[in-house]
Amino acid sequence: MKSLTFYWNSLRGRKPEKERLLRANDRPFNLSFHYARNAIKTSKYNVLTFLPLNLLVQFTRLANAYFLLLLILQLIPEISSLPWFTTAVPLVIVLSITGVKDANDDINRHRSDRQVNNRTTEVLVDGKLTKERWKNVQVGDIVKLQNNDFVPADILLLSSSEPLNLVYVETADLDGETNLKVKQALTVTGELGNNIAEYSTFAGEVRCEPPNNRLDKFKGTLTVSGQTHGLDNDKVLLRGCTLRNTDWCFGLVIFAGPDTKLMQNSGKSKFKRTRMDRMMNILVLCICGFLVTICAILSICNFIWETNEASGFILPDTSAELSSFFIFWSYVIVLKTVVPISLYVSVEIIRLGNSFFIDWDRKMYYPKNDTPAQARTTTLNEELGQIKYIFSDKTGTLTQNIMTFNKCSINGKGYGELYDFSGQRVERTDRMERVDFSWNQLADPKFIFHDHSLVETVRDGNPEVQAFFRLLALCHTVMPEEKKEGELNYQAQSPMRALW
DSSP states (O other), rough: OOOOOHHHHTTTTOOOOOOOEEEEOOHHHTTTTTTTOOOOOOOSOOOTHHHHHHHHHHHSSSSHHHHHHHHHTTTTTTOOOOOTHHHHHHHHHHHHHHHHHHHHHHHHHHHHHHHHHTTEEEEEETTEEEEEGGGGGOTTTTEEEEETBBSSSSSEEESSSSSSEEEEEEEEEHHSOOOOOEOOOOHHHHTTTHHHHHHHTTOEEEEEOOOOOOOOOOOOOETTTTEEEEEGGEEEOOOOOOOEEEEEEEEEEEEEGGGHHHHHHOOOOOOOOOHHHHHHHHHHHHHHHHHHHHHHHHHHHHHHHHTTTTTTTTSOOHHHHHHHHHHHHHOOOOOHGGTTTHHHHHHHHHHHHHHHHHHHHHOOBBBTTOOOOSOOSSSGGGGTTSSSSOOSSSSSSTTTOOOOOOOETTTTTEOOOBBBBTSSBOOOOOOOOOOOOTTTTTTTTTTOOOOOOHHHHHTTTOOOHHHHHHHHHHHSOOOOEEEEEEEEEEEOSSSGGTTT
């Protein structure tokens, strides 16, 4: 049986991909394959689908479905002695309040999508770099990224400002890792450098795997001037990454929008249900079972009474069996308040109020990045804090990827003092004066050290101390670069891995 994706692609004029073929600087050729544009959508509704889809979701709650059934029963005169609006009005109010909350959440999703789609990046168009919105970026376009820019799509790295065409990217939005990862361009494309004229005539052809959700794998080839070069995951920058410690880089868009690995992993927006929702459904089901039992007992009693005493007393010209059947549903309507329709409304109002408290919580404010807490949805608030186990490694998770030189032991002798991050002294020593490194032009002004004896030992030429610092200077993955005289810039994947 063919999947829904096959029919959806057919309706959009897209054939199921077995492999992707694209050419740089050739939009007409790439458009012939009807590849997805770079616009994304994470919202659940639009103006036309909101009412039917939201009602469908709300009636998955047993209480709402129960009162809808009662409303239908009250339209039957032989069963109901109460007017239909006694059930319709509360039900409409409940559905309206929940609908307004869901609409507000989805409006925020639309705003977020609009903000992301309207970000700008530099795209090579007609031999010139122009500012384009992300949603207008297409497969086969060549884009230029600057330091700290977000990667707009899955791109093939062509060249960078760093030696050996390396770039450093942060993948926290993809895998949660804050340490930087290294990517490297092919030598044949790295020779293009920062020459816009060379990129304008670049006619590389990429043949690679179809869109998939594998973040750590990529297979493809790049054909340039009749020569074919292999591509792997180290040559690709994924959407969701951030360029770090790199002045600029050029890339060729391979996957855009919903075809990117980030969006392939996010999947379709689902209507999530919390444990409280499932528990309330179970409670309502139990209450309905209790109500059915009571109504069944009362209808059986009515059948016995009408059979022995007064046949047709309640419904004239009606048999005792049919009368008991109608009486059963009449009791269901009369005892409808056993099922609390206001239960869900109360929970939704509590969730909405709780979301405001989350936004106002000063203790959840991160002053370094000026980032307050933000409740992006009000449907999952009660799931917060429901943690039983925490699994953590011993590196960046516990240290925030921050390493400072506080103490060392050389040939059995200890040097230095230990201070915590708040600046409080942990161990008492006699020498509290900060060591002055102003004589060294390349010294980091942020470095704080208090033990003068270590500096004196270095100046005395102690061979063990000299060997110790020689190892620190060489056995790491840090790349120092003096871009300005007297100022060193250090680049590495992570401070935690700089000494491996």
